[in-house]
Amino acid sequence: MGRWSRNLAPLLVQFAGVSDGDAVLDVGSGTGALAAAVAAVAPSGHIVGIDPAGAYVTFARERGLGDRVEFELGDAQQLRFEDRTFDRTLSLLNLNFIPDPDKALVEMRRVTRQGGTVAAAVWDYGHGMEMLRVFWDEAVALTPTIDAKDERRMRFCRQGELSALWRAHQLQAVSEEPITIETRFSSFDDYWSPFLEKQGPAGSYVASLNEADREKLRYRLRHRLIGDGTDRPIDLTARAWAVRGVVPSEP
Numbered sequence: 001m002g003r004w005s006r007n008l009a010p011l012l013v014q015f016a017g018v019s020d021g022d023a024v025l026d027v028g029s030g031t032g033a034l035a036a037a038v039a040a041v042a043p044s045g046h047i048v049g050i051d052p053a054g055a056y057v058t059f060a061r062e063r064g065l066g067d068r069v070e071f072e073l074g075d076a077q078q079l080r081f082e083d084r085t086f087d088r089t090l091s092l093l094n095l096n097f098i099p100d101p102d103k104a105l106v107e108m109r110r111v112t113r114q115g116g117t118v119a120a121a122v123w124d125y126g127h128g129m130e131m132l133r134v135f136w137d138e139a140v141a142l143t144p145t146i147d148a149k150d151e152r153r154m155r156f157c158r159q160g161e162l163s164a165l166w167r168a169h170q171l172q173a174v175s176e177e178p179i180t181i182e183t184r185f186s187s188f189d190d191y192w193s194p195f196l197e198k199q200g201p202a203g204s205y206v207a208s209l210n211e212a213d214r215e216k217l218r219y220r221l222r223h224r225l226i227g228d229g230t231d232r233p234i235d236l237t238a239r240a241w242a243v244r245g246v247v248p249s250e251p
Contacts, residue, residue: 128239
C-alpha cells in the first residue's frame with residue numbers, strides 16, 4: 001500500500017488543516033508517509049510517529065526526515081504522552097486495524113489540545129478502492145466460501161461510520177469527506193506482485209492458496225484488468241473516507 005499512502009497522505013494533511021509550527025502525532029506511522037507529508041507543510045513543526053511494528057519504525061527513521069521528526073514504538077490504545085501535547089493527531093489507513101478503536105480515539109483526543117484537531121482516513125473497501133475491489137470480486141467468484149474475508153466487511157470503510165465514531169466521543173465540528181486518488185501500475189505484474197508479499201487480508205489470502213489456485217486467481221485478475229491482449233499500464237482509483245473533529249474546550 002506504500003504507493004497509495006504516499007499519494008493519500010498530503011490530502012489528509014490538507015484536510016486536517018496542518019499548519020507550520022504545529023506539533024503533530026502520527027498514529028500508526030508505518031513507513032513514515034504521513035509524517036513526511038506533514039513535514040513538507042510544517043517544516044518548523046514537531047512530528048512524532050508511533051507504530052507497534054519495530055520494522056516499520058526502523059524504516060521510517062532511516063528516511064532521514066530531519067531532527068523535528070521522530071519515530072518510536074507505541075500503542076495507539078495507550079499513548080505515553082501527557083494530556084494536550086499535540087495541536088493535531090492524525091491516523092492514516094490504520095484505525096480499522098486497531099483492536100479497540102474506541103480506546104485509541106479516547107487517547108488521541110486526550111493528547112490533543114483543546115481546539116486541536118483529530119483526523120483519520122480509512123479506505124472505502126466496499127466500492128472505492130479499485131485495487132482491492134477487483135481482487136475480492138474475482139477471489140470470491142472463484143471460491144464463494146471466502147466471502148467473509150472480503151475487506152468490504154472491515155470497520156469504518158463505509159460512509160458515515162467514522163463520523164459516527166467521532167461524534168460518539170464528543171468531538172466537535174465533525175466533518176467527513178471522500179478523498180480520491182489515482183495510481184498507475186506499469187504492468188499487470190506491477191499490480192499483482194504486491195499481493196505476493198503476504199501483507200494485509202488480501203496478501204494473507206494469496207499466501208494461503210496452493211500454486212494452481214493462485215494461478216487461477218492471477219489469470220482471472222489479468223483477464224479482467226487487461227483482457228487477453230499484451231501487457232499494458234493499468235490506471236486505478238482509490239477512495240478513502242476522511243474524518244476530522246475538534247477537541248472541545250472544557251466548561
